[in-house]
């Protein structure tokens with residue numbers, strides 16, 4: 001059953017709060033790739049799934065696809081461009097207005113840009129989508145996650161964070177921007193703020209972990225040329241989207257992960273992350289730098 005539509009700006013027909021007895025799971029980037037399969041897995045597990053996507057047609061197609069795979073599933077769709085913090089905040093408010101309790105939040109939406117793109121808010125798009133937006137959304141949804149405890153935050157990282165290095169003073173790369181550095185560092189920073197959050201959530205019943213889904217054949221790399229060709233070649237040996245959703249779903253649902261927090265998960269197992277993510281002082285510095293960035297776009301202006 002497909003319920004509701006976006007209450008974001010510009011929506012034609014905002015719907016009232018969804019009445020469902022099911023526990024609620026929120027999946028960002030649920031309109032495609034791994035996120036669509038995560039949403040399906042959560043729906044099959046009995047959750048009412050709120051998909052957040054930026055494109056109505058793709059979002060509705062994902063809802064229809066989930067309904068075909070799991071006829072008893074209930075889903076809701078919010079339209080929000082998560083590269084924009086204003087839209088992220090509007091989505092957060094919308095989710096909260098419908099769902100005072102959230103059992104699972106999956107921060108899945110992410111981008112890999114081959115060229116630097118600056119958003120209308122003045123942020124680099126990779127930084128905004130992969131780090132700032134999940135930071136803002138998670139903060140906003142914390143009251144509902146706490147209200148539903150025991151509850152889980154599953155954040156989709158990447159093994160590309162494993163060998164990169166980060167400076168909390170240089171989350172904004174400016175002239176140092178390269179596609180690999182921007183993506184890898186955004187994912188390392190995302191891991192570090194998730195670990196910082198897990199410490200803040202100790203004793204609340206809300207756990208927060210980071211999952212690498214594996215190398216998965218998705219539409220993540222949307223460029224032509226050499227990079228596009230390389231990605232399509234890699235796709236031949238990559239996991240399917242369904243396989244890529246396995247470990248995120250495991251972290252979201254498996255009883256053995258119910259009380260584990262602040263860990264990095266690959267292939268269903270806790271693994272050692274980048275050693276910078278294990279430095280509590282550095283983790284706090286990245287948290288503080290992220291807070292400053294979301295407070296003021298002036299800190300984030302790309303001036304290549």
Ligand SMILES: NC(=O)c1ccc[n+]([C@@H]2O[C@H](COP(=O)([O-])OP(=O)(O)OC[C@H]3O[C@@H](n4cnc5c(N)ncnc54)[C@H](OP(=O)(O)O)[C@@H]3O)[C@@H](O)[C@H]2O)c1
Pocket residue numbers: 028029030031032033034035052053054055058080081082083084107108109110111129156157158159212213214215216217218219220221
């Ligand atoms: N594929 C891999 O090998 C791999 C490996 C490690 C980590 N990851 C991570 O896995 C996550 C899912 O990626 P994927 O591989 O499934 O890529 P994907 O097929 O491109 O899916 C990304 C999802 O995020 C959504 N999204 C992107 N930008 C958005 C925005 N501004 N606002 C709202 N939604 C937005 C996309 O929406 P649209 O449908 O509108 O495009 C799509 O639903 C990402 O965080 C990625 O970094 C992927």
